Amino acid sequence: MARLVMVIDTRKCVGCMDCVVACKTENNVPEGFNRDWITTEVLGKSPNLQMEIRSERCNHCDNPPCVYCCPTGASHIHDYGGVILVEHELCIGCKACLASCPYDARFIHPDGYADKCTFCIHRVEKGMNPACVDVCPTHCMYFGDIDDPESRVSKLISTRKYHTNIPEAGTKPQIYYLT
Amino acid sequence: MNELSHTRTNHLIDPSMHVWGWEIPVYLFLGGLVAGMMIIAGYFLFMGRHKEPKCSCFYLPIISTIVLSIGMFALFLDLEHKLYFWRLYTTFQLKSPMSWGAWILVLVYPALFANILIRPPEIISNKFRLIASLSEKINRMKNSTRLIGILNISLGVLLGVYTGILLSALGARPLWNTSILWMLFLISGLSAAAAFVHLIAKDVQEREMLAKADNTFLTVELIVIILLIVGALSSTQAHIDAINIILTGPFAASFWVFVVGLGIIIPLIFQVLAVQHKIIHTPVFPIMVIVGGLILRFIIVYAGQYSHWSHTVLGK
Ligand code: SF4
Ligand code: SF4
Numbered sequence: 305m306a307r308l309v310m311v312i313d314t315r316k317c318v319g320c321m322d323c324v325v326a327c328k329t330e331n332n333v334p335e336g337f338n339r340d341w342i343t344t345e346v347l348g349k350s351p352n353l354q355m356e357i358r359s360e361r362c363n364h365c366d367n368p369p370c371v372y373c374c375p376t377g378a379s380h381i382h383d384y385g386g387v388i389l390v391e392h393e394l395c396i397g398c399k400a401c402l403a404s405c406p407y408d409a410r411f412i413h414p415d416g417y418a419d420k421c422t423f424c425i426h427r428v429e430k431g432m433n434p435a436c437v438d439v440c441p442t443h444c445m446y447f448g449d450i451d452d453p454e455s456r457v458s459k460l461i462s463t464r465k466y467h468t469n470i471p472e473a474g475t476k477p478q479i480y481y482l483t
Numbered sequence: 484m485n486e487l488s489h490t491r492t493n494h495l496i497d498p499s500m501h502v503w504g505w506e507i508p509v510y511l512f513l514g515g516l517v518a519g520m521m522i523i524a525g526y527f528l529f530m531g532r533h534k535e536p537k538c539s540c541f542y543l544p545i546i547s548t549i550v551l552s553i554g555m556f557a558l559f560l561d562l563e564h565k566l567y568f569w570r571l572y573t574t575f576q577l578k579s580p581m582s583w584g585a586w587i588l589v590l591v592y593p594a595l596f597a598n599i600l601i602r603p604p605e606i607i608s609n610k611f612r613l614i615a616s617l618s619e620k621i622n623r624m625k626n627s628t629r630l631i632g633i634l635n636i637s638l639g640v641l642l643g644v645y646t647g648i649l650l651s652a653l654g655a656r657p658l659w660n661t662s663i664l665w666m667l668f669l670i671s672g673l674s675a676a677a678a679f680v681h682l683i684a685k686d687v688q689e690r691e692m693l694a695k696a697d698n699t700f701l702t703v704e705l706i707v708i709i710l711l712i713v714g715a716l717s718s719t720q721a722h723i724d725a726i727n728i729i730l731t732g733p734f735a736a737s738f739w740v741f742v743v744g745l746g747i748i749i750p751l752i753f754q755v756l757a758v759q760h761k762i763i764h765t766p767v768f769p770i771m772v773i774v775g776g777l778i779l780r781f782i783i784v785y786a787g788q789y790s791h792w793s794h795t796v797l798g799k
Contacts, residue, residue: 321490341491347797349484354797360489369654375581376570394570397563399495399502400581406655406792408500411493416564470792472719473654481796 306449307366308385308423309478310437311457311466312359316444319344319357323436323445327361330424330435334414339421340436356483359436359445362409362421363469363477364388370401370410379418385449386478387425392417406473423447450478485795500788506561508780511646512675513554515668515776517547518646519676521591521639523693524598528632533601537686544598544635551591580652584645587638594638597621597631643669650787658725658790659783661714667707668780674700675776678750678769694758697772701751708743725790734786742782746775 319342327333327340340361347354368388371379378394379401381387390401395417402410402418413419424434428447432438437445448457460466461480468477495502520543527533527540562568572589576582600618608615621627647665654660677697684690715726729738750768757764 324490337493338491341489343490343794344486344488345795345797346484346486347795356797358796372578373581373652375576375579375585376567377574377576378570393567395564396567396570397565398561398581399563400579400653402496402502403500403788404653404655408493408496408791411496412502412563416567467796469796470794472721473792 305451306385307451307478308364308387308428308447309450309457309480310361310423310434311446311448311460311480311482313444313446313460313464313482314356314358315482316442317357317359318442320441322439322441323359326435326439327421330427331422333419337411337413337419339419356481358469358481359440360407360409360469361436361479362388362405363407363475363479364421364423366476366478367474369404369406369475373400373404375400382425384425384429385423387423387428388420389422389425390418390420406470406475407477485798487794500791501785503561503784503788505781506557508777508784510554510558510561511649511668511784512777512780513550513557514646515643515672515780516675516679516773517551517554517591517672518639518643518669519672519674520544520547520550520680521595521598521635521642522673523676523680523696525632525635525637525639528598528601528628529636530632531628532689533628535686535689537689539680539684539686539689540598541602542604542683543680544595545604548592548595548599551588551595555588580645580648584649587641587645591638591642594631594634598635601628601631640669643672646672650783655792656725656787656790657719657721657792658715658728658787660722661711663707663711663714664783667704667711670700670704670707671776671779674704675773678772681764682766682769690764691758694754694764697769698751698754698758701747701754701772705743705747705751708747721790721792725787728786728789729782732786733789734782737778738782738786741778742775745771746778747772750775 321342324340333339343358343360345356364387371381376394376396378391382389397416410418410420433447437447446457448455450457464482466480466482491497524540524543527538532538533540571585600621603614603618644665647668650659651661651664674697677693677700681690681693712726715722728734750771753768756762
């Protein structure tokens with residue numbers, strides 16, 4: 305079984321937001337909504353500043369509260385790669401999944417269903433990368449199967465230092481940030 | 484300085500999450516109130532009080548049915564994909580409290596209906612022969628009222644408990660994420676229901692009994708609130724920050740004044756005096772208890788959505 309994850313090198317990311325634009329275009333994300341976004345964190349007192357820029361999105365968690373709380377089964381774990389998806393025709397728009405996500409990764413699409421990053425599953429199933437990964441001008445994002453020890457993502461996280469976001473919430477997030 | 488900026492504009496989520504408006508607290512309150520009324524009516528049936536001609540157990544299930552339907556309508560209004568609401572009933576999701584709740588509601592209506600059948604209002608039994616004959620059959624059956632009483636108590640407890648678990652299962656919101664929330668909502672539902680029955684009861688003995696019961700419920704509610712606060716304050720930083728939203732933060736004034744002060748402590752003091760016959764019973768205090776219960780749901784739902792885990796990474 306493949307387990308698809310994303311590895312993002314925060315040392316290379318410049319926060320240009322190309323990934324945000326690529327996602328909006330690829331997935332026709334309606335105006336005023338975002339499936340991915342840039343978070344900039346600055347810590348310290350000038351001149352001793354520390355900064356990290358992160359391209360963030362749904363973490364396709366291994367222990368996904370959004371799937372567990374869904375009363376209709378609309379939010380589910382996809383057979384391929386453990387990707388977390390929403391079946392629009394099953395979603396009643398109760399917003400429990402929005403409330404259950406520690407990353408606030410979901411929103412309600414103007415058509416009424418819960419929406420979020422799909423890891424561009426329609427591309428991935430054709431053997432391509434998610435749009436954000438391909439478009440990144442600094443090549444700071446990597447996408448692949450973490451269960452395969454030979455994959456680029458596996459090698460990166462076994463050789464580099466990384467963190468995940470809010471691991472203390474217990475969701476086992478699957479976006480790894482190299483530091 | 485630790486500055487965090489997101490380039491994100493999702494409606495209902497940014498700048499601070501507000502996915503649930505007035506509909507959910509109203510639904511949770513009405514659900515809790517009905518749960519309390521079912522427990523009280525069920526208890527009266529179980530104890531054989533239905534032999535008293537003025538017992539409130541005859542009209543409570545009718546009121547409950549109406550109140551619950553209003554609550555469910557509020558819930559329906561909250562859905563963003565309304566035409567698909569029936570999808571709740573084509574599946575059962577074991578891990579989803581909301582799915583449990585949807586099915587519990589399906590069981591609650593027949594239990595209320597069975598209760599109504601014990602002595603249906605005359606206008607209905609005169610019009611519908613079927614109802615009258617069903618009612619006769621139920622009354623002829625041995626132990627039927629006791630069984631219906633137990634059924635109403637059990638489903639009332641389930642309904643009240645579920646309104647709390649619905650929120651406490653959402654670990655992303657530290658204010659809700661406490662295993663005592665169900666107890667708070669159940670006891671608050673009971674106290675509001677006792678206050679309501681106290682207001683409308685026609686039987687003097689019953690009114691007195693419910694005022695006493697309400698005093699017990701309010702005392703327990705106060706203890707549960709203290710336990711909830713102690714639990715959160717001795718938990719993680721996220722839980723401490725979360726509880727501070729209602730202790731000292733933006734929701735503090737309404738929490739202390741309307742929920743604790745006017746909703747519990749003051750009515751408790753005056754109702755204790757009233758049951759000791761030092762002052763007369765007035766509708767003011769039960770009304771304060773009911774309003775306090777409603778405001779409690781609003782504060783918990785709103786402040787809970789405001790509470791979150793820290794998104795900072797640097798300096799951790
Ligand atoms: S990031 Fe949020 S929406 Fe995505 S899988 Fe995790 S909990 Fe669910
Ligand atoms: S909004 Fe839709 S996907 Fe989310 S929990 Fe409700 S039914 Fe499931």
